[in-house]
Amino acid sequence: MSRKSSSRRRLLAGIAAAGTAALAGCSEVPFTAGEERREAPASLPSDAVGPVEWPASPFPVAVPRSLAAAHESRTRELLDDVPTGPDLPNAGVAAAIGDDRERARRRANAEVADGWPVDDLSAWRRRREDAAEVRGAYRAASGTDDGPDLAARRRAVRDDRGALASALEYRAGSPTAAVLAYEPVESLLAECAGYVEPRVTYPEGPVAEPFRAGEAVARVERARAAADDAAGLRAAYLDGQDGASPRWASLVAAGEALRGSVSRTRATVRERTGREEPFPDEDLSGTVAQELVAVSDLRIESTAEDVERAAGAGEYATAAVEAGAALAEIEAYRAAVREIRDGEHRDGPSESSVRSAADRAGTAVAEAVEGGGPLTTRLVRPAVETVGYVTDRIEEGYGSVRRTQAELTYAALYARAVPAATEFVRDRLA
Structure with missing residues (x-):
């Protein structure tokens, strides 16, 4: 959505x-x-x-199935990195992460609600975000510090979003076609901008705050997913549009x-x-x-x-x-x-x-x-x-x-x- x-x-x-x-x-x-x-x-x-x-x-054109497929593949990959019954020093944290994994798995297996193909992408971005949060929390609780890698990923997403936004030009066959083609792209760029901001920072002591770590990881994952969808929709529209003008x-x-x-x-x-x-x-x-x-x-x-x-x-x-x-x-x-x-x-x-x-x-x-x-x-x-x-x-x-x-x-x-x-x-x- x-x-x-x-x-x-x-x-x-x-x-x-x-x-x-x-x-x-x-x-x-x-x-x-x-x-x-x-x-x-x-x-x-x-x-x-x-x-x-x-x-x-x-x-104006068909939304590539590859976009949703990429989200699904990434979602399942993230969940596969988390054991069904996590073995962690803190039994309460282990149980909570196990429950979160199961909920994320059920959501990943559920049918996508009725809507348009762009809504299907939105549903999968949310599922991907949920899976990343579970994995991020598990890694933090296991003693892995993903802070440096997350900062690098955030910079890469921000740079990719900025490059796409600055080169948008709204190329299309007509202004009306441009509105229909680029409104969802604008929405995705705005979504990416909102999630890539470090409103939730990765904790200095991730073992002590695994769920905050998971949330920080999930936000960057969601930002990356939105940036990828924005680029994918723009490319899908422009493919074969030889007469498109800014x-x-x-x-x-x-x-x-x-x-x-x-x-x-x-x-x-x-x-x-x-x-x-x-x-x-x-x-x-x-x-x-x-x-x-x-x-x-x-x-x-x-x-x-x-x-x-x-x-x-x-x-x-x-x-x-x-x-x-x-x-x-x-x-x-x-x-x-x-x-x-x-x-x-x-x-x-x-x-x-x-x-x-x-x-x-x-x-x-x-x-x-x-x-x-x-x-x-x-x-x-x-x-x-x-x-x-x-x-x-x-x-x-x-x-x-x-x-x-x-x-x-x-x-x-x-x-x-x-x-x-x-x-x-x-x-x-x-």
Whole structure:
């Protein structure tokens, strides 16, 4: 899973816990934290929300199978270096490392969750990180000091990442293709940068702090895996792209323009929907509308922040994607407020109404994907993730029926807004 999808999952978890004018000449679509509520767990059957099939990957070329295979091979190699029953002086440490090895082994043998091939790589990077942590802890507890070697590895990863980032150029057949090809590369470079920093230092006395040693080793392993995936995806895309040209200038201009559009649209919609309190004189307690307002409000704030962060970091392929998502989120919020004002979503939820909301979400996703291209597919991802997250939460017995219906309703509103948001982004990239 990419850094953005991981961020999106944290947003969805936050929603669970927390319970317009034309823009730049487009007159049809208005583009220019909630309080915690304790409720009973969801009492829905596991089939209340059917799965939404993941659409075809928007990455312009096939992701080489060799990338995931390399992670799997490295993961198993790291685990093979740790005995099943470690014989260490400290019996407690030995038992903990043995348990960690078994958990890492089970994760390595588990099926990868549904998603795109880039998500498969993300799953294997996490598994590789887990395996490296177990091995690093075992070696430290055994009296091996990996500190000097780890410092050298960290420098090598940092140098490789810097070389790739400085030579990126965003070569592609078009600016839109550049966005789709290089957004995951940017995400991986950012992931690498975050993990290669020595936020967890290798201890001077590794025998006394084996688990800290393992964590330090794991972070560098994860950084190396991210750097390798970034280089591999870039090479896979450029292979055979004889007509590719640098698109950096186009992406910078589009990214900055979209950044401004998101800011202006958000401000305009906030103004026209009542700023922070769209229903100040109404009691929506116990209704789906109450949850829907909380969900939509949190999401537009989060996505607007994502745009600012990406543009500020010079990740302009990411900024374009996040801007498209933000514009769709803002429109979904506006639509939610309008529907509530028109009398919708004001009842309590039921199993039947949840099933209907799930059907609408699935239909909205399918219609968006069917009528659009790869950029539309990339932008509709948050809706697909939302349905999947809701499904998982029902199976685990968490959440509430009301929140479930609100999130599914919002997923449908978001998916319906994606095609127009896609066209707006594509026009700015042209």
